Amino acid sequence: MHLLLKFIDFCKIVSYFSGLNLKDVAMYTQGLTHEPEAAVHAVGDEAALTRFQARIDGEQRIEPNDAMPAAYRRTLVRQISQHAHSEIVGMLPEGNWITRAPTLRRKVALLAKVQDECGHGLYLYAAAETLDATREQLYDDLLAGKARYSSIFNYPTPTWADIGAIGWLVDGAALMNQIPLCRCSYGPYARAMIRVCKEESFHQRQGYEIMLTLARGTPAQQRMAQDALNRWWWPCLMMFGPPDGESQHSDTSTLWKIKRFSNDELRQKFIDATVPQAHFLGLTIPDAALRFDEATGHWQHGAIDWEEFRQVLAGNGPCNNERMAARRKAHDEGAWVREAALAHASKQAKRAA
């Protein structure tokens, strides 16, 4: 992290507003990001579109300077920026426990984890900037409530067990979504995902280890762990987005090899991986209908409350207001700092001239 920091430190002032171009950097997109089919055909001529699709079908990576349909670019900017926003807003629920972590080892690990998430946000904004978006504009859209971030970060972290549950389940679900993105057709996004996935997988193991310690602990700790699982399980299943039958727009993302698995496929993979882990912890998944289907080899889950999901996306989740208020407060209260840095840089430039 030190090396990265020195680099960031170095280009901080020049980059903050002009747009940091790390190029080779960076799931929290919930399958809501897809362009309507019609938009594909609205741009470029047919021959160019055919050539582009042939490259995609040939599993060739698309790079920033390559020709691409405007809708492909828009879809990616929206998906990558939503992902970046999720990393940044996602710092808040876990940040809630940094000052109260129960041991020094946990404190250091949690602070480093939240710092990693910030780093993910930075790589992802940089990846979006290879598509001619600017971090400043994307971030303004978030603060203005025009851009989305993952619904999962609108849930609260009342106990220490939430830190375990987030690592285990939220980072676990993110990882399930992001591993296929390492093969996404857009080069900078795919490469960023490789780096991000390594860290997410570390976070996931760390979260599980917290849960294991609690599950093997005192009755109070066990209760805390079960309570956290009860609260995070269903929202985590919602992280994968609406059921396949209801999401009309994933066709183009699949066609362009941005998305390689459907929402339901990824959700199923997550459930199949996670249920045995919960059993090993001795915890109960809060789904009375959950059962193993011998015929398919999959765990079948009960009905997901999609109305809750819609409410959270509509801004009515438990912490939507707090999360946005915290981001806006940091941004507003930091305005004078950013202005000072710019003013100093321009004075320096004048003095040098």
Place this chain on the structure above:
Amino acid sequence: MPATSIALATDPLLRFILRRADDALVLGHRLSEWCGHAPMLEEDMALANIALDLLGQARALYAYAGVVEGAGHDEDAYAYLRDPADYLNLLLVEQPNGDFARTIVRVWLYSAFMDLWWQRMTASKDAQLAAIAARAVKEVAYHLRHAAAWVVRLGDGTPESHQRAQAGLALLWPYAGEMLTSEPDEAALIAAGVACDPETLRAPWLGRVKAVAAEAGISLPTTPFSQQGGRRGHHGEAMGHLLAELQYMQRTYPAAQW
């Protein structure tokens, strides 16, 4: 871990180590409060990074304190099970963060001193302390560069940032002198070459601080270094709140493993 507060032995080496460990923990804790709330994402990263280094230094020092004391106390016993009066950190590091300017000014004043201090400590006759210093010296050099660069940006930047930097400095200055003085029980350690005498670093520290202040166009306060007592466990009002948060879990669920 024991279930209740631990008592400290009066061994001078133990107290010498704990004083510096407590400085690092308390300042690391303060800086960690910024995570997710900094003026720009790069500063979320940088302040977390400095906090992580300081927490790492604190852990290394607590581990060694445990060996020196020989009472079976680990890093968490020191961090989570001491009452405020047994915390020996500088008053400077326990002050609330305030705005970004005050936060940065504190890191600057502290690191300008600790950079010199750790350099000296690399030659400590105590091999363990010298080894901890060898690592810390690299970290603190970065903390100092980062903070000093910001002091210059803020002092030179806009009227508002200049005013805020100046106000932060005025507020913290009375506390800055405590790090330049040694405690009576450190004399033998200084004589033996185990500890370094902070008095000998006063002039070089002031020289460095003056140079950065001049570049930033801010003036050093003329007020005296009037505030001390943290080294003996005499803390201000903020300390109890800090420890209430830091120690919340260990105090609420005594003797649990986390």
